[in-house]
Amino acid sequence: MNPWSFVTKDVEAGELRVAYVDEGDPHAEPVVLLHGFPYDVHSYADVVPLLVDAGFRVVVPHLRGHGATRFLDDGAERSGQQAALGADLLALLDALGLDQPILAGYDWGGRAACVVAALWPERVAGLVSVNGYLIQDIAASATPLRPDLEAGFWYFWYFATERGRRGLELDRRGIADVIWRRNSPEWRFTDAELERAAAAFDNPDYVDIVIHSYRHRLGLSPGSPRYEQLERRLADQPAIVVPTITLDGTADGNFPATDGSQHARLFTGYREHRQVVHAGHHLPAEAPHAFAEAILDIAEPPGDGAGTP
Numbered sequence: 602m603n604p605w606s607f608v609t610k611d612v613e614a615g616e617l618r619v620a621y622v623d624e625g626d627p628h629a630e631p632v633v634l635l636h637g638f639p640y641d642v643h644s645y646a647d648v649v650p651l652l653v654d655a656g657f658r659v660v661v662p663h664l665r666g667h668g669a670t671r672f673l674d675d676g677a678e679r680s681g682q683q684a685a686l687g688a689d690l691l692a693l694l695d696a697l698g699l700d701q702p703i704l705a706g707y708d709w710g711g712r713a714a715c716v717v718a719a720l721w722p723e724r725v726a727g728l729v730s731v732n733g734y735l736i737q738d739i740a741a742s743a744t745p746l747r748p749d750l751e752a753g754f755w756y757f758w759y760f761a762t763e764r765g766r767r768g769l770e771l772d773r774r775g776i777a778d779v780i781w782r783r784n785s786p787e788w789r790f791t792d793a794e795l796e797r798a799a800a801a802f803d804n805p806d807y808v809d810i811v812i813h814s815y816r817h818r819l820g821l822s823p824g825s826p827r828y829e830q831l832e833r834r835l836a837d838q839p840a841i842v843v844p845t846i847t848l849d850g851t852a853d854g855n856f857p858a859t860d861g862s863q864h865a866r867l868f869t870g871y872r873e874h875r876q877v878v879h880a881g882h883h884l885p886a887e888a889p890h891a892f893a894e895a896i897l898d899i900a901e902p903p904g905d906g907a908g909t910p
Contacts, residue, residue, distance in 0.1 A: 607642055607649075607661070609669060615692030616677055616685075620669035621662040623697075625653040630726075631699045632896055634661045635690070637708020638811060639777035640883060641667055641801035643794070644707075647889035655897055660697065664709060665689055666810030668801040679806050681814025683737050684828035684835060687716025694724060705896050707731035707884055709814070719839040720831070727899035728845040729892070731884045732856045733874070734864040736835050742820045753855040756780060760815040769811060773802040785881025787852040794886075842870040844902040846895040850880030850887065871902045 607622040622642055632652055636644045642661045652659045663670040664686065666679070690713045694702065703726050704714035712735040718728045719736060745751065756776065759765035769776055778795055781788070816822035824832050845868055849858035861874025875895065880888040 607646070609642075609663070611669065612693070612696045613673065614696035615689055616672055616674070617665055617689060617692070618671050618673060619662050619689070619693055619696070621660055621693070622649070623658070623660050624649050625658040626656070627658055629656055629658040630900065631658045631660060631702035633690070633694070633699065633702045633704050633714075634659060634885070635704065635706030635710025635713050636661070636664065636667075637706070637710050637883075638814070639773070639780055639798070639802065640708070640886075641798045643797050644883060644886050645889075646886070648885050648893050651889065651893040652896060655893070657896075660693075660699070660702070662690075662693055663801060664713070666804050666806040668804060670804065672806065678825045678827070679809035679813060680817075680825040680828065681810040681812070682817040682824045682828060682832065683712050683716055684831035685825065686710075686713035687720065687835075688828060688831060689713065690717050691721060691724070701726040703727045703729070703896055703899060705729035705892070708735075708882065711735045712737070715841060716831075716835065718843050718845070719841045720834060722841070722843050725843045727902065728841065728843050729848065729895045729899055730845065731848045731850070731882075732853070733847045733849070733859075733861060734841065734867040736838060737818050738836075738838060739818060739820055739832075740836060742818060750855070750857075753783060757815050757819060760812050761819060761821055766808065766812050769808050773807065774799040777802065781883065783854045785850075785852065785883050785887060786854050787879050788881050788883060788887045790886075838867060840867050840869045841872075844871040844899055845873075846899050847872065847874045848877055848880075848884060848892070848895060849874070850877050850882065850884045852879050853882045853884075855882055873898075873902075 609620045706714045885892040
C-alpha cells in the first residue's frame with residue numbers, strides 16, 4: 602500500500618461542502634479524478650504522484666455521501682442518481698474555477714465525468730472513462746443481462762430490498778470487501794487498504810445515497826425534482842464529443858473487457874479504446890501507470906478525427 606496520505610480541503614459547491622484533495626502546481630493544467638463505489642479518494646494514491654510529476658494540478662473529490670463531503674442543507678434529498686453526481690462535479694469545477702480540466706474516473710466517478718462531458722463539453726478538455734460510456738439508460742433498466750453478468754450485480758438487487766439497506770447500515774466494510782473481491786479477482790489488496798477506504802463510508806449520508814443510487818437506476822425509486830430536467834437530457838443518451846480514451850480491464854469481474862465497439866456511436870469526437878491486462882474494475886488502483894498514461898495521452902490527442910473504437 603502506498604503510505605502517502607491525502608490531505609483534504611473543502612469548498613462549497615452546489616448542494617455540498619465538498620472534501621477534496623488538491624495536489625500539484627495550482628496554475629498547471631488541471632485533472633479531476635473521480636472515485637467509484639465502494640471506494641474513496643485513495644483509489645488514486647498511486648496515480649496522483651505520477652500526474653503531479655508530469656506537471657498537472659490534480660483534484661480528487663470525495664463524492665456525495667463519502668468522506669468529509671457534507672450537504673449544506675440538512676433537509677436536502679439524499680439522492681444518488683446520475684444527474685446529481687454530474688451536477689456535483691459541474692458545481693465543483695465552478696467553485697474551484699477549473700478551466701477545461703481533463704476528467705477521469707471509473708464506476709460512479711466515471712459516470713459523473715461522462716455526464717459533464719456529454720452535457721457541458723465546453724467545460725471539459727478530455728475524458729478518461731473506465732468501461733466506456735457510463736450514462737445510464739434507465740428506460741432500459743428492465744432488460745435482463747446474461748445470467749453470469751446478473752450474478753455479479755448481486756448488490757443491485759440486495760440494495761433494492763429493505764434487508765439490503767439494513768445490511769449496508771450494519772456492515773459497510775464487509776459489503777465493500779465482497780464487492781472488491783468480485784470486481785477485481787486478480788487484485789491482492791490488503792486489510793489496511795480496505796480499512797483506509799472504509800473510513801470514507803462512515804459519512805452519515807452514505808447509506809441513503811447508495812440505496813437511492815441503485816434503486817433509481819433500476820427504476821425502483823423516483824429521482825429528485827431538483828434533477829428532473831437533467832435526467833430528461835440524459836435519457837436521450839447524449840453523445841460525448843470531447844477527446845476520450847476508454848479503458849477496460851481484462852480481469853474485471855463485473856464488466857468483461859470488450860473492443861469498445863458497443864459504445865462507438867456514443868463518442869463522436871476523437872476516441873480510443875484500450876484494454877489493460879490483469880486489471881479489474883478498480884483500475885486506477887490496480888494499474889496506476891496505465892491509467893495515468895491515458896490521461897497524459899488525452900492531454901495531447903492525435904488530431905481531431907474520430908479514433909478507432
